[in-house]
Amino acid sequence: xxxxxxxxxxxxxxxxxxxxTAVILLVMLYAYLVxxxxxxxxxxxxLGPRELIEELRRDADGxxxxxxxxxxxxxxxxxxxxxxxxxxxxxxxxxxxxPELRRELPLATTLGRQIVVPGLxxxxxxxxxxxxxxxxxxSPPKLRTGRSLAIREQVRVSGAEPAAPxxxxxxxxxxxxxxVTWVSVAAxxxxxxxxxxxxxxxxxxxxxxxxxxxxxxxxxxxxxDGQFSEWVDVKPGKAAPALNLPPPVFDEDTGELVNKDExxxxxxxxxxxxxVLMQPPFYTVEGGDFWxxxxxxxxxxxxxxxxxxxxxxxxxxxxxxxxTQPPERLSPPPVVPGRPGPPIGRAGGGRTPGRxxxxxxxxxxxxxxxxxxxxxxxxTDEAERKREARKQIRADLKEARTLIGKKQYQxxxxxxxxxxxxxxxxxxxxxxxxxxxKVAQRWLERESGRAAARSGQETMELVTHPxxxxxxxxxxxxxxxxxKTYRYRMRVKLWNRYVGRMRVLKDPAGARQTVIAGEWSLPxxxxxxxxxxxxxxxxxxxxxxxxxxxxxxxxxxRWFRERFDVSxxxxxxxxxxxxxxxxxxxxxxxxxxxxxxxxxxxxDLRFDAPVQERRRGKEGVFAYSERSSTVxxxxxxxxxxxxxxxxxxxxxDPKKKQLEDEAW
Numbered sequence: 001x002x003x004x005x006x007x008x009x010x011x012x013x014x015x016x017x018x019x020x021t022a023v024i025l026l027v028m029l030y031a032y033l034v035x036x037x038x039x040x041x042x043x044x045x046x047l048g049p050r051e052l053i054e055e056l057r058r059d060a061d062g063x064x065x066x067x068x069x070x071x072x073x074x075x076x077x078x079x080x081x082x083x084x085x086x087x088x089x090x091x092x093x094x095x096x097x098x099p100e101l102r103r104e105l106p107l108a109t110t111l112g113r114q115i116v117v118p119g120l121x122x123x124x125x126x127x128x129x130x131x132x133x134x135x136x137x138x139s140p141p142k143l144r145t146g147r148s149l150a151i152r153e154q155v156r157v158s159g160a161e162p163a164a165p166x167x168x169x170x171x172x173x174x175x176x177x178x179x180v181t182w183v184s185v186a187a188x189x190x191x192x193x194x195x196x197x198x199x200x201x202x203x204x205x206x207x208x209x210x211x212x213x214x215x216x217x218x219x220x221x222x223x224x225d226g227q228f229s230e231w232v233d234v235k236p237g238k239a240a241p242a243l244n245l246p247p248p249v250f251d252e253d254t255g256e257l258v259n260k261d262e263x264x265x266x267x268x269x270x271x272x273x274x275x276v277l278m279q280p281p282f283y284t285v286e287g288g289d290f291w292x293x294x295x296x297x298x299x300x301x302x303x304x305x306x307x308x309x310x311x312x313x314x315x316x317x318x319x320x321x322x323x324t325q326p327p328e329r330l331s332p333p334p335v336v337p338g339r340p341g342p343p344i345g346r347a348g349g350g351r352t353p354g355r356x357x358x359x360x361x362x363x364x365x366x367x368x369x370x371x372x373x374x375x376x377x378x379x380t381d382e383a384e385r386k387r388e389a390r391k392q393i394r395a396d397l398k399e400a401r402t403l404i405g406k407k408q409y410q411x412x413x414x415x416x417x418x419x420x421x422x423x424x425x426x427x428x429x430x431x432x433x434x435x436x437x438k439v440a441q442r443w444l445e446r447e448s449g450r451a452a453a454r455s456g457q458e459t460m461e462l463v464t465h466p467x468x469x470x471x472x473x474x475x476x477x478x479x480x481x482x483x484k485t486y487r488y489r490m491r492v493k494l495w496n497r498y499v500g501r502m503r504v505l506k507d508p509a510g511a512r513q514t515v516i517a518g519e520w521s522l523p524x525x526x527x528x529x530x531x532x533x534x535x536x537x538x539x540x541x542x543x544x545x546x547x548x549x550x551x552x553x554x555x556x557x558r559w560f561r562e563r564f565d566v567s568x569x570x571x572x573x574x575x576x577x578x579x580x581x582x583x584x585x586x587x588x589x590x591x592x593x594x595x596x597x598x599x600x601x602x603x604d605l606r607f608d609a610p611v612q613e614r615r616r617g618k619e620g621v622f623a624y625s626e627r628s629s630t631v632x633x634x635x636x637x638x639x640x641x642x643x644x645x646x647x648x649x650x651x652x653d654p655k656k657k658q659l660e661d662e663a664w
Contacts, residue, residue, distance in 0.1 A: 125504040130202040132510040135210070135492045135518025136194050138187035138473060142296050143488065145480075146289030147530040149557030150180045152478075154238045155280050157273040177286045177557070181481070181529055182239075184282070185217055185488045186294035186474035187521055188465050194494075207497040211270050212278045213515050214241065214493050217475045222485035222526060224640035231489070239476035241273070241280050245514045248500040257500040263514070270495050275462055278473045286402050287557020289530065290439050294474065298466035389424035397429065400436045404443075413440035431661050483531035483638035492518045531638070533598050534659065535572055536650040538563070540630030542607040547632055549645075551596045552659050559659050560594045566602050572634065573597040599637035606631040611646050 039046040042055055153175050191210050198208035214236075220228035245266050249258040257263075270277065282291035293299045396419055403412035419425055419433035463472045473492060480486060493515050502508040532554050539548040546565050551573045553560050562576050573596035580590050608628040630647040650656060 125202065125204055127503050128506050130498060130504045131506045132496070132498065132513075132516060133194070133197050133201045133203070135494045135516060136190060136197065137519040138189045138215075138490055138492055138521045139470075140522040141185045141187045141488050141490050141524040142294040143183055143185055143524055143527040144292065144294040145181075145183045145527055145530045146291065147179070147181045147482065147532070147554055148283070148285045148289050148291070149177045149287035150283035150285045151175045151177050152180065152238045152283055155241045155276065157241050157243050157269060157276055179288075179554075179557075180283065180478050181532075182282075182291075182476055182478045183480050183486065183488070183527060183529060184291065184294050184474055184476050185490055185524070186296055186472050187490050188296065188468075188470040189278075189473050189492050190468075190470050192470075198497075203497065209497075211267075211495040211497075212274060212473060212492060213245065213270060213495050214243070214277055215473050215475050216491050216493060216517060217477065217488055218490075218520070219477070219486045219488045220523070222487075222639065226641075228487065234475070234477050234488075235479065237476070237478045239280060239283060239478055241276050243269070243273075243277070245270075247514055248512055250500075250502075250512075255502065260500065263499060266514075267495060278471060279463060280474070280476065282476055283478075284406055285404065287398075288554065290401075290404055292439075293463055293472075296463075296465075296472055299463070386424060389422070393419060393422060393425055393429050397432055397436070400433070404436060404439055407443075409440040409443045413437055413444065416440065428661075435661060480529045481638075482529055483636075485526050485528045485639065487526045488524045489520050489522065491520045494518065533573070533596070534655060535598055535600070535645075536653060536656050537630060537632050537645040537647045538650070540605065540607050540632075540647060545605060547602075547605055547630060549632070550656075551598060553594050553596045555594050560596075561659070562594070562596050564596070566632075568602050568605055570602050571597065572600045572602065600634045601637075602632060602634050603642065604631075604633035606633070611648065613648050 039048050194210045195208050217234040218231040246262050400412045400415045416433040416437035420430050496513050496516050499514050502511040535549045535551045546567045575595045577591050577593050580592050609631045611629045613627045614622050632645045636643050
């Protein structure tokens with residue numbers, strides 16, 4: 001910029017600033033002195049700031065005075081009880097009491113026309129108002145396992161008849177007892193909570209009752225690394241009720257339900273068979289383990305108190321390096337030559353008098369009868385009587401167990417009580433009879449609430465939770481392998497109360513399901529399936545580096561025992577011919593071969609190894625002490641794991657005691 005213009009700007013800048021200041025001053029004078037303040041419309045007036053504040057203060061004071069002086073009006077409450085009483089006193093034909101009703105119903109025609117009273121029929125739910133409810137998950141399952149000699153008969157539901165070919169085949173082939181290894185899976189299902197869920201989902205009250213169709217079960221198998229496999233579906237066997245439910249069939253043109261009557265009949269069968277569908281009965285057991293309710297809450301097994309071993313006996317075994325005397329052989333009394341006694345009848349509940357009146361009636365107890373037959377000594381006659389009595393006691397024990405399996409508990413109880421009072425019954429016989437009597441008594445108490453047979457099907461009282469009343473549901477898995485470890489989960493299947501009713505469902509596809517499967521329960525605790533054999537360490541000999549084991553083998557509904565000496569590298573057990581406690585037509589005892597091979601391989605033997613022993617002290621308190629004992633290390637062929645048996649623990653093993661009690 002040239003100096004000329006710069007000089008001109010410097011000469012006139014002060015004049016410009018003074019001019020701008022004058023303009024601002026004039027504007028402010030006009031705004032604050034000449035022009036009036038801003039005014040606001042309030043009510044019907046325009047008020048300035050000061051006037052507006054005064055007006056608001058006056059209105060607030062007036063409102064406060066009105067509130068303080070106001071009085072509340074007394075509410076008028078209508079007496080609904082008097083109104084209801086008056087309505088009912090007028091009767092159902094009074095005007096305005098409800099839908100108009102005819103005072104006389106028309107007569108039905110000869111074809112049996114249905115009489116419908118308007119207003120009293122089931123109301124149809126609004127279209128698209130109901131959402132199907134998934135059945136709730138049951139409680140975590142409880143398990144019971146066993147091995148039985150049972151008759152596999154298909155559990156059927158009354159009204160659901162089998163197909164003609166299957167019925168003909170069942171009629172021609174009588175089922176025979178077979179060895180069954182089983183696991184029963186049971187859980188509680190909260191029907192009351194299910195009802196509430198259905199009501200919340202829009203179910204009509206008369207459709208909100210849950211009807212169980214059955215259960216689905218899955219299991220996992222424990223592998224050699226201690227991990228469980230993937231979940232696998234358990235295929236229902238003959239212990240699951242046979243029930244074929246038809247699917248809904250719709251007309252392709254009109255969308256109407258075609259097989260409505262068929263579905264109605266199937267639903268009637270499901271309602272009638274709820275006890276069998278929820279709690280199917282087990283097979284008829286003729287030997288082995290009796291079935292009992294799995295240990296659900298309220299049905300837990302009572303723990304038996306551990307018996308304290310006498311100190312003298314414990315010290316004696318300790319001095320002998322854990323060696324024990326051989327157990328009493330499971331052989332019957334000596335057989336004395338002579339022809340067998342007469343047959344024994346059961347119709348009168350006692351024995352038929354024996355030959356020459358020497359066999360008394362079984363009642364409060366049999367007494368040995370003196371006197372000998374001509375030409376025979378008293379000792380010979382007594383030996384023959386004892387042999388016949390022992391033979392009969394074994395037959396009676398077997399019969400009592402069979403009666404338990406046939407659910408004839410009163411007859412089994414009476415027979416077991418007579419065996420306990422028999423003079424010829426030894427301690428083992430009485431122990432077995434006592435166990436049978438206990439089982440029979442427990443089932444008699446449980447079945448006291450059963451109703452009489454109705455329509456050819458027994459209506460029994462459901463097993464329920466003792467406090468909440470929730471019913472139990474269970475499933476019998478007879479496809480397991482002996483000795484393996486499993487865990488289970490379960491879900492409940494319910495009858496779809498809206499099958500075929502597309503219009504009222506939010507999702508019409510749900511009307512095409514006859515059965516709705518629920519949510520899976522939490523997994524159960526693992527259970528080891530009852531094995532076909534057991535073995536227990538009974539002694540050790542450091543001198544020749546060997547040990548003695550008792551092997552128990554289950555065959556034909558009975559447990560047999562045999563003793564073996566083993567060393568490192570040996571396979572425990574081998575086939576042996578043993579006495580079966582059964583007799584042929586001539587009275588000779590039958591011997592049969594039993595395979596005692598366990599497949600377990602001895603890997604190591606440790607003598608005088610330090611182990612912890614648990615003993616019951618005063619007031620039920622357990623005390624632990626370190627002792628020396630023989631330890632046998634072996635490879636289990638069932639799961640491939642390395643395990644061990646300890647001598648001092650095997651002596652008190654509850655399973656060993658149970659086997660000794662059940663041995664025949």
